[in-house]
Amino acid sequence: MNDLKGAIKQANKIVFLTGAGVSVPSGIPDYRSKNGLYAGMESPEYMLSHTCLTREPDKFYQFVKENMYYPDAEPNTIHTKMAEISQQKDVTIITQNIDGLHEKAGTKKVINFHGSLYHCYCQKCQMSISAETYLQSNIHEDCLGIIRPDVVLYEEAIQESAINQSLSAIRHADLIVIVGTSFRVSPFCNLTDYRNKTAQIFAVNKEPIFLPYSFEMIESDATKVFAEI
Template identity: 65%
Template sequence: MENVKKIQSAIFGVDKIVFLTGAGVSVPSGIPDYRSKGGLYTGFENPEYLLSAACLNNEPDVFYHFVKEKMYYPKAKPNAIHLKMAELERDKDVTIITQNIDGLHEKAGSKRVIDFHGNLYDCYCQKCGLHVPATSYLKSQFHDKCGGVIRPDIVLYGEGISNEVISNSILAMKKADLIVIVGTSFKVSPFCNLIEYRNHQATIFAVNKEAIRIAAPIHMIEADALQLFEKL
């Protein structure tokens, strides 16, 4: 309860909050993380290739099969972490910057979400550029209007983060009074580098099962994020 009270007190005392979220936030919703035992990459010798621009361009069938079978969890529902962050928007200026591509923050009702690595449910045709519903993509990788190959608008290995996403993320970090890192080892660049652009007056909390280290003063809470947010 002490950790809950610490975060509650920090939230109560500020106006602008940024949550930086990772795979650990969505695991309780039934979406596996990437590298842990039983995670998405288990059993694959070169999983990064399967999620690369090279695979999409050179072997679109291989890319499509992997993404369709392993990445989509349309029945997954937001858990207490997503819902609490959305709830806080009623009284606070909240921005969520997430590594996750599952769209669960949006499903929970959060309005200001920066999908740092894109969103699986935003799909478009590479030939004509038209937006395509994810439900159509899951039926066929080919656009029924022009025959082009459809892709989800996510950042693949070999691709860069858009300038707009970077600039919007940096702006949010500069304005935040409170930064809360949740469910991520915070090692993947450039996501982890966002901390360098923080408001240096901001208080920083991290909630993760394993301690993370950053080049800034931090209140580290080694705990199950779901259990903590259920009590907030």
């Protein structure tokens, strides 16, 4: 803990790599844990796939509307402390999360690696649509096209801009902190392969993670860790 505090104090450019565990304390379930979104579901990957969106758009919409949106969720200690650090340091957050809570907490440089539920658009005319409108209907009243959230579904590629921005941030960081993720989902978990080899790396997670290079593991609840930073 003291090492992490010292590293943050000394660092010039910090990258936080965040996963589902960061948003669980805000009431948003993760995906694969015992009480996660996928628990008890027969084919959750299909429900969040490009195929489902294309073949059964109403089924896709119903699943996303009922299971993915938590508009009343508020940033927790992890989000707010990262935002505070970003006011004093050059901080980039690269997140797997699609809930917009890092932005809601006030961090300016956020790369939504898998997109955001709060950016929606019409697939027919490409017009941007608010999430509030999408939650009322998945049909765009102007052109009758199907609206979708701008998130990366199964069978879809990560946006090139997200990859390029992430790689640039990773290469220039002198401190990388992995938080609330098992760090096993590719290509997100491969980003640190492109780090500056002199960068310090810490991981904060309830379960230990394993990396093929030297790093400091803080096996603890991230909310407690960031409350003390």
